[in-house]
Amino acid sequence: MRMPEPDAQVLADRAGLVEALRRIVPGEGVIADDIELRAYESDGLTAYRQTPLAVVLPASVSQVAEVLRLCETRGTKVVPRGAGTSLSGGALPLADGIILGLGKFNRILEIDYENRAARVQPGVTNLAISQAVDHQGFYYAPDPSSQIACTIGGNVAENAGGVHCLKYGVTTNNLLGLEMVLLNGEVIRVGGKHLDAGGYDLLGLLTGSEGLLGVITEVTVRILKKPETARALLIAFPSIDAAGDCVAKVIGAGIIPGGMEMMDKRATEAAEAFCHAGYPLEAEALLIVELDGPQAEVDHLIDRVREIADGCGASSLRASENEEERLQFWAGRKAAFPAVGRISPDYLCMDGTIPRNRLPEVLTRIAELSVKHGLRVANVFHAGDGNLHPLILYDANAGELAAAEAFGADILRLCVEVGGVLTGEHGVGVEKRDLMGVMFSEEDLNQQQRLKCAFDPSGQLNPGKVFPELHRCAELSQMHVHQGQLKFPDLPRF
Amino acid sequence: MSELLKPGDAAQVLEAVRWAAASEKPLEVLGGGSKRGLGRPNHAGHRLDLTALSGVSLYEPEELVLTASAGTSLGEIQAMLAQQRQQLAFEPPDLADLYGGDGEQTIGGVLAANLAGSRRIKAGAARDHLLGVKGVSGRGEEFKSGGRVVKNVTGYDLCKLMAGSFGTLAAMTEVTVKVLPAPEKTRTVLAFGLADEAAVAALAQAGGSPHEVSGLAHLPAAVAARSAVSYVNGANAAVTAVRIEGPAPSVAHRTGALREQLAAVGAVEELHGSNSAALWREVGAVAGLLPDTGAVIWKVSVPPIDGPAVARRVLAEGGEGYYDWAGGLVWLALPPSDDAGADLVRGAVAAVARGGDGGHATLMRAPEAMRGAVEVFQPPIPALAALQGRIKEAFDPLGILNPGRMYP
Numbered sequence: 001m002r003m004p005e006p007d008a009q010v011l012a013d014r015a016g017l018v019e020a021l022r023r024i025v026p027g028e029g030v031i032a033d034d035i036e037l038r039a040y041e042s043d044g045l046t047a048y049r050q051t052p053l054a055v056v057l058p059a060s061v062s063q064v065a066e067v068l069r070l071c072e073t074r075g076t077k078v079v080p081r082g083a084g085t086s087l088s089g090g091a092l093p094l095a096d097g098i099i100l101g102l103g104k105f106n107r108i109l110e111i112d113y114e115n116r117a118a119r120v121q122p123g124v125t126n127l128a129i130s131q132a133v134d135h136q137g138f139y140y141a142p143d144p145s146s147q148i149a150c151t152i153g154g155n156v157a158e159n160a161g162g163v164h165c166l167k168y169g170v171t172t173n174n175l176l177g178l179e180m181v182l183l184n185g186e187v188i189r190v191g192g193k194h195l196d197a198g199g200y201d202l203l204g205l206l207t208g209s210e211g212l213l214g215v216i217t218e219v220t221v222r223i224l225k226k227p228e229t230a231r232a233l234l235i236a237f238p239s240i241d242a243a244g245d246c247v248a249k250v251i252g253a254g255i256i257p258g259g260m261e262m263m264d265k266r267a268t269e270a271a272e273a274f275c276h277a278g279y280p281l282e283a284e285a286l287l288i289v290e291l292d293g294p295q296a297e298v299d300h301l302i303d304r305v306r307e308i309a310d311g312c313g314a315s316s317l318r319a320s321e322n323e324e325e326r327l328q329f330w331a332g333r334k335a336a337f338p339a340v341g342r343i344s345p346d347y348l349c350m351d352g353t354i355p356r357n358r359l360p361e362v363l364t365r366i367a368e369l370s371v372k373h374g375l376r377v378a379n380v381f382h383a384g385d386g387n388l389h390p391l392i393l394y395d396a397n398a399g400e401l402a403a404a405e406a407f408g409a410d411i412l413r414l415c416v417e418v419g420g421v422l423t424g425e426h427g428v429g430v431e432k433r434d435l436m437g438v439m440f441s442e443e444d445l446n447q448q449q450r451l452k453c454a455f456d457p458s459g460q461l462n463p464g465k466v467f468p469e470l471h472r473c474a475e476l477s478q479m480h481v482h483q484g485q486l487k488f489p490d491l492p493r494f
Numbered sequence: 495m496s497e498l499l500k501p502g503d504a505a506q507v508l509e510a511v512r513w514a515a516a517s518e519k520p521l522e523v524l525g526g527g528s529k530r531g532l533g534r535p536n537h538a539g540h541r542l543d544l545t546a547l548s549g550v551s552l553y554e555p556e557e558l559v560l561t562a563s564a565g566t567s568l569g570e571i572q573a574m575l576a577q578q579r580q581q582l583a584f585e586p587p588d589l590a591d592l593y594g595g596d597g598e599q600t601i602g603g604v605l606a607a608n609l610a611g612s613r614r615i616k617a618g619a620a621r622d623h624l625l626g627v628k629g630v631s632g633r634g635e636e637f638k639s640g641g642r643v644v645k646n647v648t649g650y651d652l653c654k655l656m657a658g659s660f661g662t663l664a665a666m667t668e669v670t671v672k673v674l675p676a677p678e679k680t681r682t683v684l685a686f687g688l689a690d691e692a693a694v695a696a697l698a699q700a701g702g703s704p705h706e707v708s709g710l711a712h713l714p715a716a717v718a719a720r721s722a723v724s725y726v727n728g729a730n731a732a733v734t735a736v737r738i739e740g741p742a743p744s745v746a747h748r749t750g751a752l753r754e755q756l757a758a759v760g761a762v763e764e765l766h767g768s769n770s771a772a773l774w775r776e777v778g779a780v781a782g783l784l785p786d787t788g789a790v791i792w793k794v795s796v797p798p799i800d801g802p803a804v805a806r807r808v809l810a811e812g813g814e815g816y817y818d819w820a821g822g823l824v825w826l827a828l829p830p831s832d833d834a835g836a837d838l839v840r841g842a843v844a845a846v847a848r849g850g851d852g853g854h855a856t857l858m859r860a861p862e863a864m865r866g867a868v869e870v871f872q873p874p875i876p877a878l879a880a881l882q883g884r885i886k887e888a889f890d891p892l893g894i895l896n897p898g899r900m901y902p
Contacts, residue, residue, distance in 0.1 A: 114698045115797040115822075137704070159647045170645065172654070173622050177851055186877040192851025193797035194822055196608060196619050196658070198871040199900070200882050204621055204654025208647045220851070225704040252556040254579060254675030293706065297744030353643040355557055387645040424645035432648075439648055440638070447637040447889070448650045454884035466649065479515070479633055479891060492500045492546070 088429030122153025632890025
């Protein structure tokens with residue numbers, strides 16, 4: 001992975017940097033020991049590793065601001081990090097940069113049931129928010145599968161999704177406010193417990209900005225009352241086409257399920273072998289449809305989805321009759337990644353999104369690519385929203401990483417070709433950085449980088465991520481005005 | 495000389511903006527012009543009218559997605575969706591009566607103003623439904639962001655930035671929006687005679703219930719009396735309204751549960767079909783529910799529980815108001831004054847603010863001179879104002895797109 005050329009001067013004065021950081025964050029808040037630094041050398045994308053210059057773990061907003069100001073002055077790069085569960089290398093360190101870890105920001109600051117909001121620090125885990133409000137019957141809706149470990153700050157940076165986002169939205173739809181610190185140390189608050197703050201929507205822009213614009217130091221989220229009940233249907237289909245048809249017809253009937261997940265035969269087999277969820281192994285495609293809400297609604301919709309599935313040629317169908325059974329249906333799907341991990345030494349998890357109705361065609365072509373690259377693939381699919389997770393099976397020790405990456409890149413190009421996108425919920429990071437040109441023109445990417453310049457004119461926040469080519473802000477701001485071409489004869493004027 | 499530029503396609507929009515950039519001629523970017531009265535007065539000499547960019551190029555009901563040219567009329571899109579029993583779930587309000595004039599709303603205009611109706615509390619704002627955008631920046635360059643799928647984190651989310659930017663960053667040429675099934679059934683439960691605080695407490699309880707309510711409003715007695723719905727105007731009392739939408743058996747169950755909840759605090763009634771639809775249309779349209787005698791109209795967004803405290807402070811010397819979004823959206827009509835009541839309203843918002851998270855107040859309707867004299871949008875703190883300025887510069891360094899519409 002090609003990363004920005006390290007700054008020799010910054011590398012040379014590591015000792016000076018560490019000393020200056022220790023003046024801001026005393027004691028164990030600065031890590032510079034080579035062995036201790038190893039814990040930070042990669043995130044959830046373990047294929048890439050890099051030891052940072054140092055790790056700093058500030059405990060207050062003013063420390064974050066001081067650290068950022070110091071780094072700005074010294075020309076040191078900064079990589080913000082939550083729990084380090086990114087699957088795209090968003091928190092991959094830089095050789096001439098520090099890791100700014102938000103782990104000490106782990107407090108829930110306020111829970112406000114009347115306004116249905118929770119104000120938390122960025123290092124609080126996703127699940128901890130739901131747990132903190134559970135006793136009052138509330139929860140925080142987005143539920144990425146790493147929710148035990150991943151932090152809300154990281155969720156904001158990556159705009160994390162989950163299995164319930166078709167009905168309840170992704171992170172960006174569930175945020176009310178943010179506090180962030182710019183590289184120059186300025187602290188900015190946007191939103192709060194009210195809706196739609198005036199001015200440009202910085203809340204929306206920062207969400208999913210992958211740590212390139214600012215460091216998030218506080219998050220206000222919307223909390224929801226838990227649905228009265230939830231039931232799931234486990235439906236087997238003899239073909240991917242039939243399963244895809246069923247998904248389209250459920251939505252066409254005006255039903256938005258709480259979750260709608262699909263697995264292909266290989267993923268189903270791996271999941272069943274791993275946790276004995278009772279999945280029908282003859283199925284070419286397995287669909288889990290979950291309905292949540294009042295009992296009357298759920299029972300009614302279960303019947304309607306059952307009719308639709310029968311009409312689409314389902315080969316078997318079970319509806320959960322109790323909570324234990326519902327969780328059993330989910331057990332295999334939720335364990336699909338580790339289950340696939342058991343049938344292969346290594347795997348790469350891809351994350352493209354496609355228009356749902358292109359699924360059969362895309363899976364057929366992924367199967368062809370599997371033959372071409374000589375690697376197996378298992379497919380797990382958030383069928384409701386078109387987010388596809390092909391798991392490419394490979395063996396790094398057998399030198400298959402490059403082939404797996406090439407296979408993955410082909411899959412993502414295919415997603416874009418059929419009208420989809422490179423990443424649905426994992427982020428661009430370093431993993432998909434060099435594919436950005438497949439989806440965006442140079443002008444599109446330059447415009448995005450001009451925005452970065454508005455936040456970080458010296459390009460020190462998480463450089464080397466998201467954008468394949470880095471340009472200087474001065475160069476990006478130049479305009480090529482078409483002087484002397486003032487006529488524009490084709491333009492209708494009145 | 496002032497010109498009206500009316501490009502017929504995206505290439506001509508590009509050409510128009512390039513012409514403006516090359517000759518440094520500011521443009522007033524607009525769709526149907528139905529919301530020209532919203533924002534600071536525009537002094538651009540030339541008008542860039544996008545209404546000829548019209549037509550739906552993609553609508554796949556089972557994919558819940560629609561792509562249209564930015565100037566496509568909202569009515570045309572809504573009619574098309576209704577045929578498939580679908581809708582724009584953010585419930586764009588029709589503010590025609592607030593601003594007068596006969597301009598027709600366009601999809602681009604609705605998104606550029608980031609307007610959302612009562613369903614905002616459940617379904618999100620316009621910004622949450624914009625999946626993809628194409629436009630021309632003030633640099634005279636075409637760009638796109640997003641796509642046609644719901645789940646997408648590829649690059650910065652410029653859709654969010656375009657929504658609510660009032661044409662000050664780019665002229666949008668094409669938008670792709672998420673569409674959703676229209677509810678099979680709708681019911682509204684009314685409670686009568688509640689004081690503002692008690693009403694907002696009841697709305698908080700309904701909003702914090704598992705019943706997925708899609709509208710939470712409260713109309714004080716004088717406001718309720720202006721409603722065209724007989725159950726509301728005949729109440730001779732304040733009216734608190736809770737909307738329930740969904741499949742029939744579910745709506746029946748939830749309506750029953752919420753009726754019971756509200757009956758504990760006041761007399762209740764239930765609206766069906768057209769009465770229910772008419773009430774929520776009025777709540778979104780604003781003008782019909784507030785006094786029209788030259789009043790200036792403010793929209794205040796605060797944490798829901800704080801709505802009544804803001805209203806009480808502002809209305810102490812006269813005026814009227816009502817609540818949407820469970821109390822978090824307060825519409826206020828004030829008698830005309832030198833500063834349109836800006837100090838009073840923003841002072842009241844600041845008074846309920848805690849820990850730096852205030853709310854915000856937007857002057858939605860006032861005579862043009864007044865909109866030029868006071869801040870129409872909530873003035874940001876200096877660091878935020880500077881950042882917004884740099885964002886504007888990143889898209890429109892020459893300041894040729896809707897100059898001054900949002901901030902001086």
